[in-house]
Amino acid sequence: MRLPLVAFVAFCSAIAVADAPLPVVLAGRVVFRIADPGPYGSLHARLQAIDQQISEAISCEDVGSPKMRVAQRGGLWSVFIGKTFLASVYPGDAKLYGRPAKSVANLWAAELKIAFPLSEPLTRMGSPSKATMLDKPGAAAQARRPVKVPAEHWGIVNTYMMLLWKVRQAGQEAWGEEEPRLTAETLEDAARHYLAPANQAKGHEPGTCPGLRTCADCQAQMAAALMVEDEKRELVSNLAAAMAADERATRAVKQVFEYVRYIDQKRFMSERVRIAWQLWQRLAQRAAEMCQSLAAAQPPTEATP
Ligand SMILES: [Zn+2]
Numbered sequence: 001m002r003l004p005l006v007a008f009v010a011f012c013s014a015i016a017v018a019d020a021p022l023p024v025v026l027a028g029r030v031v032f033r034i035a036d037p038g039p040y041g042s043l044h045a046r047l048q049a050i051d052q053q054i055s056e057a058i059s060c061e062d063v064g065s066p067k068m069r070v071a072q073r074g075g076l077w078s079v080f081i082g083k084t085f086l087a088s089v090y091p092g093d094a095k096l097y098g099r100p101a102k103s104v105a106n107l108w109a110a111e112l113k114i115a116f117p118l119s120e121p122l123t124r125m126g127s128p129s130k131a132t133m134l135d136k137p138g139a140a141a142q143a144r145r146p147v148k149v150p151a152e153h154w155g156i157v158n159t160y161m162m163l164l165w166k167v168r169q170a171g172q173e174a175w176g177e178e179e180p181r182l183t184a185e186t187l188e189d190a191a192r193h194y195l196a197p198a199n200q201a202k203g204h205e206p207g208t209c210p211g212l213r214t215c216a217d218c219q220a221q222m223a224a225a226l227m228v229e230d231e232k233r234e235l236v237s238n239l240a241a242a243m244a245a246d247e248r249a250t251r252a253v254k255q256v257f258e259y260v261r262y263i264d265q266k267r268f269m270s271e272r273v274r275i276a277w278q279l280w281q282r283l284a285q286r287a288a289e290m291c292q293s294l295a296a297a298q299p300p301t302e303a304t305p
Contacts, residue, residue, distance in 0.1 A: 059275070089105045194239065195239065196228050
């Protein structure tokens with residue numbers, strides 16, 4: 001009788017240690033929480049799948065004036081933005097919220113509607129108070145304009161485009177080793193550019209250089225974007241370490257890495273400037289928040305977007 005008892009105990013403790021709910025974060029805020037792994041095997045895997053859909057939406061949909069929709073999908077109440085599916089409400093999620101699934105889906109849709117415009121590149125936002133006028137018509141027409149990166153950030157955006165290209169190139173077997181290395185590099189570059197003096201270096205606007213790897217002007221521009229004054233070196237390593245330990249910063253990087261490994265070459269080429277610019281903006285926002293808590297930090301305001 002011993003074996004079945006052991007199995008029974010293992011079964012009970014598996015129930016007892018059910019995963020704690022996980023937050024879904026967009027534009028630096030928790031938009032909703034999930035408690036049910038659904039068919040994904042684990043809550044974490046489901047969170048990754050939702051992140052993937054959010055990345056997809058940021059690239060394909062008009063997130064400036066999001067058209068949220070709640071509808072049934074595979075028998076589950078689900079949230080969409082435009083044509084892009086975002087997430088379904090599973091029984092465990094409804095239980096967490098203590099309301100019917102449809103009501104939870106409506107709540108998630110409302111939170112996402114507030115957060116999506118904040119995930120837009122600043123250059124695409126017509127007004128800083130955009131989030132309060134979501135239903136104003138007209139914004140959709142402008143949403144597909146190409147991204148306009150301010151000259152002082154060309155260097156970091158070009159650097160990130162090169163880095164994301166490396167992310168795409170890393171083979172499946174090598175990815176386990178490459179991912180932490182490239183993540184650390186991304187965060188270190190963010191810390192450097194955040195603390196580097198603003199400079200209007202020569203070089204090509206992101207997306208227009210005929211050969212980033214060999215273009216002397218762009219190489220100089222990328223180096224300048226990461227050039228930190230000697231007295232700030234320690235601050236850079238403190239900030240980089242703080243960001244590496246920060247869940248929101250590392251998740252922003254992970255989300256982008258997964259997305260660029262997932263899309264095809266044509267799409268990568270047409271979206272790489274926007275993706276790199278958004279990544280920088282998300283990390284700069286985190287850097288700004290973290291610098292407030294790093295006692296000695298006094299970043300130059302010119303270096304923030
Ligand atoms: Zn160039």
